[in-house]
Amino acid sequence: MVIGATGQIGRVAVGALATDGWEVTAVSRGGGRDASWPDGVRTARADRADDSALAAAIGDGCDVLVDMVAYGPEHARQLTNLAGRVGSAVVVSSVSVYEDDKGRNFDTQEQPDGFPEYPVPLPEDQRTVAPAETSYSTRKAGLERELLAAADELPTTLLRAGAIHGPHCRTPRELYFVKRNLDGRRRRVLAYGGESRFHPASVHNIAELVRLAARKPGARALNAVDPDAPTVAEIAVAIDAVMGVETESVLVDGPAPAETVGDTPWSVPHPVVCDMTAAERELGYRAVARYAETLPDTIAWIERQLAGRDWREAYPKMFQNYGDLFDYAAEDAWLRA
Structure with a gap:
């Protein structure tokens, strides 16, 4: 059973599980289905915030419960309350739960010298933020802690996703360069010398991890x-190549020179690059997609969403998360200066 089945990751994970031989029930608020799913995939309508509706959708039980939309400790308790009817679980978490050895994390990044400086690559045994109700990261940490503590009742694999990319994303970072190319912008400003690295995570690779974890239950964070x-x-050059354009990158040492100039959704002062050794060792994981290979589908999806509409x-x-990403007047003024 897949909760959040019609979301960005869920669509691909349902297909991967069904192709692997599972009898899959795709649960979503609308009860819809994706055209790519095999005919045997069942659908069910339920809001995961509604305990009784979710319990009814699970019915007599399932071997594996995959949860794409669990965000806090209350959702962990919701899942553990179903433990008698669920064999194991796979739950999507986030790399934002990590903090560095100085206590810096994604919640402190707006403070002076507040961006975390993680080891490269970042392993799963790196310390995590304290659970709390104050932010996305602290709520995800609370979700993780409660599920791992309930391992005897419900063995759960937690997948700490990086910068998720692919069609159906509500916050596609690739939009930053795609729209500029569509608007004919042939110069772009990149902070930190264009060297920022924020590890991407394809929906296809996450779905492969879901598939493998479903076959090999355990209590783990990966x-x-x-x-x-x-x-x-x-990334900018790869997007240019798919769109058939050439763009000059104006590289700036250090942070963005102005509030709306050069600050991309990937721009970070220290790299966020994760280690995948544990998944390879414990699940036999091998990636099924590389970033550049998936870009054509992502870009085509963004272009369709933008067609005839304000971004x-x-x-x-x-816009809510990042503000004005396309302040061309400010960019032009800075470039002239």
Whole structure:
């Protein structure tokens, strides 16, 4: 059973599990189905916030419960309350649960010298933030802690995803370069010399980890990222190549020179690059997709979403999270100066 089946990762994971021989029930608020799913996939309508609706969807039980949309400790308790009817679980978490050895994490990044400086590559035994109700990261940490503590009742594999990419994303980082190319912008400003690395995670690689974890239940937290971690400058060039354009990168040492100039969704002062050794060892994981190979589908999806619409209408959550990513007047003024 897959909760959040019609979301970005869920669509691919349902298909991967069904192809692997599982009888899959795809649960979502709308009860819809994806055209790519095999005919045998069943659908069910349920809001995961509604305990009784979710319990009814599970019915007599399932061997594996895959949860794409669990965000806090209350969702952990919701799952453990179903332990008698569920064999094991696979739950998507986030690399944002990590903090560095000085206590810096994603929640402190706006403070002076507040961005975390993780080991490269970042292993799963790196310390994590304290659970709390204060942020996405602390709630994910609370989710993880409760599920791992309940391992005897419900063995759960937690997948700490990086910068997720692929079609159906509500906050596609690739939009930053795709829209610039569509708008005919042939110069771009990149902070930190274009060397920032924020490890991407393809929906196809996450789905492969889901498939493998379903076959091999256990109590564990594993990183979930691509085999490569390109720099932001390399990402920009790869997107240009798919779109058939040439763009000059203006590289800036250090942080963005102005609030809306050069600060991409990947721009970070220290690399966030994760280690996948544990997944390879414990699950026999091998990546099924590389970042550049998946870009054509991602870019085509973004272009369809943008067609005839203001980007803020097409991607309201992107605007909410990042603000004005396309302040061309500010960019031009800085470039002239």
